[in-house]
Amino acid sequence: MASRIRRTLLNIIPSISERAGQWALQRFSGGLVGQLGDRLTDKFLEFLLYGMDLGFCLSRDYRRNIKDFRGSYVFRTANQSVAASVTFANEDMQVQTKPVEDWDCRITFENAAALRRFLFSGNQDILNSLLANEVEVEGNLNYIYRFGFLAKDLGRRLGVV
Amino acid sequence: MPEITLGDLSLGNCVLSERVTHLRDVYFESMPEICGERPRLITRFSKNHGFFNGQPISILNKAKMYRRVLEEREAIVSHTRGVGRDMRPFPFEDRQLFAGSTTSKLKGVPLYPEFLALTLWPELWTMSRRESNPFYITEDDVKTLNFDVFPHWLENNILELGRKRYYEQNLQKYGRKKYDPEIKLMQRLVFFLASKPECISHTIPDFSKAVKLGLRAVIDEAREKEATAPDPARKEFYAAVREVLEGIIGYSRNLAAEAERLASLENDSGRKQELLDIAVVHRQVPEFPARSFREALTTVWICWTAVHLENPNIGLSLGRLDQILYDNYRRDIDQGRLTVADAIELICCLWLKIGDHVPAVPEASEQLFGGTGSNQAITLGGVDRDGNDAVNDLTYVMLRATELMKLRDPNLNARYYSGVNSQEYLRRLCEVNLETGATPALHNDRAVIKALTSKGETMEQARDYGVIGCVEPGSNGRFYGHTAAILLNLTSVLELALFNGRHRHTGMDLLISKETGDPRTFTSFEQFIGALEEQIRWIADHSTDLNNFFGKIHQDFYPTPILSSLFEGPMEKGRDLIDGGAAVNSSAATISGLADVADSLSAIEKVVFDDKVVSFEELLEALERNFEGYEALQALLINPEKTPKYGNEDPKADANVRRLVETLDRVFGEKENYRGGKYRVGYWTMTNHAGFGRLMQAMPNGRKARENFTSGITPVSGVTPSLTKALNSVALQPASCLASGVALNLKYTPEQDREKMLENFADTVEGYFDDDGGRSDGGMEIQFNIVTHKTLVDAVGNPDPKMLVRVSGYTAYFKDLNPQMQKEIIDRTEYLLSTGKMVTFEPFPLPTKR
Structure with a gap:
């Protein structure tokens, strides 16, 4: 994840030009674009969170999505082989590579493909994911809808949604 | 009893006017648009008045909010643009005879962030392009919803308020953090769908006071009652009623002012006069009594838009309009101020207005609810409160308008009381079905009235029933019954009995x-039945507990002053509907998979216990393998000549259905809801039987995994070769156990000899409704698709956007249905009325996952 120094540097770009930030976002998000295309791997969640973090740094417009938003998420696989916690506060996003205890919404997913289908599918797979028990959501369901928007909005900015 | 004065009951000389033809074309051309007006205004008021602090919201505060929104919302007399199916806006000249709109769009999708609007959040940028039933949305509306609306409801919609309270309650009860067994059960979707987080809505307001006396008289009544009310709660209720009714009057005045403004700018003298006429109407109603048919219709329409401001557009129904509006119609006709053609034009315009909105179905829910409209039922005919024939000229006028328009909304339902209503009327109902291919649904008054009185409604109340949402009967304007509170998948209950409390899906x-x-x-078979009944009790306990729990959340956060002010009961009791103010209260479970479960029981009884063809272990093994390697067993199970099937007058098969409906009625009927009413049970399934079907594995009746279940109370498709036997089996079921309504779906082949077909059609309905001299109750409801298998198959690849079909309760445009539901309709048993025999065809392929 972006270090504090790197974030500060990155934040300069959109203050110069939103378009430049958008260009940089696209330039540095190739990995996520690949994951959303035909190069899906177990690292999907990592790429997604990295891409979001980058997006918040490089685009004021994208960052506006989390203005005044405080909330925490845990993403994990059932066997805990993949786990991450995401906290939104102060117009920023913090990621930890382990689950935290105090979460608003916890998403347990079968594998990377299931999580991608859940967040990005263009047709009816969200329900399929829930119905097929590929993904389980606990806590405040509204948080997953908000996260879904953040993910799709990033995808839109990257031209893949 | 009103005299029928029309010479030709079919009103064949009356055709669509040029105005209506144009409006109808535009209606079909236009795409639904997300409307940000309501959520924006509601959110702003809620934010500014501290509604987001997690504390209960008083009815008076809610009423003040609705008044403000009614007075501030855009007063639209004529729309100037729509959005085409190609997503391009198009201008058009809107010469509607009715002003006002449910949303600010020509065909709008109203959003209720208090309920489940946030489910649309992830797809705000993509919903215009989605495969199933896309919604157009402007970039401005995306931004408004994302930045200014949805964030405020993250912690404050009914679902989250309920979940949070549930956690707290369970923490105290069980000492376990974030423990939510019932909510998890609800989220698994495969057992039951709980509707409270989405809406209550399903009901019929009472428009009669508004039409006859005007809202000013109701305000005066509320003021008088407020002055003498014995406690603060009742005083507050009456104050809230005054607030919302002033709001509705204010909205109508704004429309009058806008019409006058537009008239002052208009050069076309004809249109100028139309606008001035609209203004005159809105200066009169709904504040004061309606003086004409048009003013009466306008009163209903304006009150209707206000009811939708408060209550989500799901299943709210208009009731017995041919009764409520008849006096105004008759007076205008008698005084020569109205012709039948004028009346039909007005009704057609109103039908289009009623259809000016669609529910906000997220893409993910399209599988369960795809293609649905708002299910706004209108009820015609039947008997009056004294048991006399209530069919009048206006009944026929409304039938003709429906026949000409062929619209999804409103959902027309016709009542028929054999021996009281005329044969000509029944014949006309059948004729409209032939013409439209799908509407109206027909209800047997004798059976329905028996069902309602068995649940405690008085004879007068029961005779004055209207149809709600899909097919649910309830006393018109006085019954608050949340008929769709629990959508129960009965096949999951069977699964729990088969696998000792476990489910293959989970x-x-x-x-x-x-x-x-x-x-x-x-x-023994009885031992299995005992297990099944225990599982039924278990699911009834949990689903009703959850419904009652969310009912209390509604009581704290969602009082309904608008609906309460237009209802019989709340004004008398000084109490909101949500707190039990209605004259008649109940909740209901509606059941999916009745025929599939009943046939499974018959199969177990016959094949395992009576004939001992296989052991239970072998049967379960066959189910596990989806009958692979067990083809001979599956052939035996699906063969109606070897294994009893409901719908063939087989005593054992029909008895198993009866056992189920009696058990469900008894178990749910013992439960009390949060408003002091009892639970009822119905058998109508919308598209859920297809949605649930794709989740479930193979079943003992020979059904393979992922195949559709059967709709409503209908026997399983393809196993009932004789129409008469099928109808007799259904008619055997006791009406008292079916009080929340049933949908019997039949498909008839259109025939060359139309007159003969019409005669057979009416005779068949008459026979199905017959109570056999009191030995049975007769069938309760029946609805049709008059279309061939081939036409439907062709329509899958080459859809006609106007092709109307009957789903299981409501009507829909075939093209809007998801592939699984299209298959279900295609595969329904089709009968040739001239022979009474089933038409054979190969089942349509199961859609592959896209």
Whole structure:
């Protein structure tokens, strides 16, 4: 994840030009674009969170999505082989590579493909994911809808949604 | 009893006017648009008045909010643009005879962030392009919803308020953090769908006071009652009523002012006069009594838009409009101020207005609810409160308008009381079905009235029933019954009995309910039935507990002053509907999979216990393998000549259906809801039987995994070769157990000899409704698709956007249905009325996952 120094540097770009930030976002998000295309791997969640973090740094417009938003998420696989916690506060996003205890919404997913289908599918797979028990959501369901928007909005900015 | 004065009951000389033809074309051309007006205004008021602090919201505060929104919302007399199916805006000249709109769009999608609007959040940028039933949305509306609306409801919609309270309650009760067994059960979707987080809505307001006396008189009544009310709660209720009714009057005045403004700018003298006429109407109603048919219709329409401001557009129904509006119609006709053609034009315009909105179905829910409209039922005909024939000229006028328009909304339902209503009327109902291919649904007054009185409604109340949402009967304007509170998948209950409290969909290592015994150890069919009944009780306990819990959340956060002010009961009691103010209260469970479960019971009884063809263990093994390697067994199970099937007058098969409906009625009927009413049970399934079907594995009746279940109370498709026997089996079921309504779906082949077909059609309905001299109740409801298998198959690849079909309760445009539901309609048993025999065809292929 972006270090504090790197974030500060990155934040300069959109203050110069939103378009430049958008260009940089696209330039540095190739990995996520690949994951959303035909190069899906177990690292999907990592790429997604990295891409979001980058997006918040490089685009004021994208960052506006989390203005005044405080909330925490845990993403994990059932066997805990993949786990991450995401906290939104102060117009920023913090990621930890382990689950935290105090979460608003916890998403347990079968594998990377299931999580991608859940967040990005263009047709009816969200329900399929829930119905097929590929993904389980606990806590405040509204948080997953908000996260879904953040993910799709990033995808839109990257031209893949 | 009103005299029928029309010479030709079919009103064949009356055709669509040029105005209506144009408006109808635009209606079909236009795409639904998300409307940000309501959520924006509601959110702003809620934010500014501290509604987001997690504390209960008083009815008076809610009423003040609705008044403000009614007075501030855009007063639209004529729309100037729509959005085409190609997503391009198009201008048009809107010469509607009615002003006002449910949303600010020509065909709008109203959003209720208090309920489930946030489910649309992830797809705000993509919903215009989605495969199933896309919604157009402007970039401005995306931004408004994302930045200014949805964030405020994250912690404050009904679902989250309920979940949070549930956690707290369980923390105290069980000492376990974030423990939510019932909510998890609800989220698994495969057992039941709980509707409270989405809406209550399903009901019929009472428009009669508004039409006859005007809202000013109701305000005066509320003021008088407020002055003498014995306690603060009742005083507050009456104050809230005054607030919202002033709001509705204010909205109508704004429309009058806008019409006058537009008239002052208009050069076309004809249109100028139309606008001035609209202004005159809105200066009069709904504040004061309606003086004409048009003013009466306008009163209903304006009150209707206000009801939708408060209550989500799901299943709200208009009731017996041919009764409520008849006096105004008759007076205008008698005084020569109205012709039948004028009346039809007005009704057609109103029908289009009623259809000016669609529900906000997220893409993910399209599988369960795809293609649905707002299910706004209108009820015609039947008997009046004294049991006399209530069919009048206006009944026929409304039938003709429906026949000409062929619209999804409103959902037309016709009542028929054999021996009281005329044969000509029944014949006309059948004729409209032939013409439209799908509407109206027909209800047997004798059986329905018996069902309602068995649940405690008085004879007068029961005779004055209207149809709600899909097919649910309830006393018109006085019954608050949330008929869709619980959508129960009965096949899941069977699954729990088959697998000792476990479900193959959620995994065999997870105990979902309670262990009722391993069927492989059962020595009698009755033992299995005992296990099933225990599972039914378990699911009824949990689903009604959850419904009652969310009902209390509604009581704290969602009082309904608008609906309460237009209802019989709340004004008398000084109490909101949500707190039990209605004259008649209930909640209901509606059941999916009745025929599939009943046939499964018959199969187990015959094949395992009576004939001992296989053991229970072998049967379960066959189900596990989806009958692969067990083809001979499956052939035996699906063969109606070898294994009893509901719908063939087989005593054992019909008895198993009866056993189920009696058990469900008894178990749910013992439950009390949060408003002091009892639960009722119905058998109408919308598209859920297809949605649930794709989740479920193979079943003992020979149905393979992922195949559709059967709709409503209908026997399983393809196993009932004789129409008469099918109808007789259904008619055997006791009406008192079906009080929340049934949908019997039949498909008839259109025939060359139309007159003969019409005669057979009416005779068949008459026979199905017959109570056999009191030995049975007769069938309660019946609805049709008059279309061939081939036409439907062709329509899958080459859809006609106007092709109307009957789903299981409501009507829909065939093209809007998801592939699984299209298959279900295609595969329904089709009968040739001239022979009474089933038409044979190959089942349509199961859609592959896209």
